[in-house]
Amino acid sequence: MSEGVKTVLVVAVALVDTDGRVLIARRPEGKQLAGLWEFPGGKVEPGERPEAALIRELKEELGIDVNEACLSPFVFTSHGYESFHLLMPLYLCRRWSGVVQAREHSALKWVRPAQLSDYPMPPADEPLIAWLRDLL
Template sequence: METSAPRAPILVAAAVLVEHGRVLLTQRKRGTHLAGAWEFPGGKVEPGEDPRDALARELREEIGVEVSVGDPVEVTFHRYPEKTVLLLFFAATRREGSPEPTAIDVADVKWAGPEDLVDELFPPADVSILEKVRRILAG
């Protein structure tokens, strides 16, 4: 019986960017894995790329903001039927002079309060951090 070797997890960096008691979320585009789900902005880390640099690049490309990336907030691993992901969630702050986030390469963006962080609206890989973000927003 032949088995295929397990594929290495996809490394993803995501931002927990909080301003005025709200956290920035992006919505996955149509035609993508988990289309329509809300998530913390970010994306894949390229081979050899520093995850913090990858996160700053992804936020610039997807929503047009310039950020400073801080400490890790959470690390999660999730196995989907078709792939596995290792997610690194970092605290991030918008740099002075950065524009407001806009949907460049995502379906939508929004500033969300704790009441918006409903497990069912997020990819399964993001659910484990929601309670922690609710606590951050609550102060």
């Protein structure tokens, strides 16, 4: 990769329900990597803190409210795509208010950590599966 590649900061969350399952979301048609499953989240806007971005994205994408104190930094992934480099911290969250709904994704699914690898994910998300499997 050349030196001039832009780094994009994206935040993601592993929402964990009371049964120890993790929420994954399918990328909608028309978006890059459509049809693949991912951890909810999104881009950090200029001047925005990662936690604030994640709280905003979860409200927009899933219709839930998350308190910053309920976001635990867990692990991150760093992946070079053809036109940019992605840096993505993954947070854990076990508490939120509201009912999870697919507002921007084509589907949502609660999955046991051992089954996460059964769902095709973007290359940047794949390394996170082993961490979640080991923790949960």
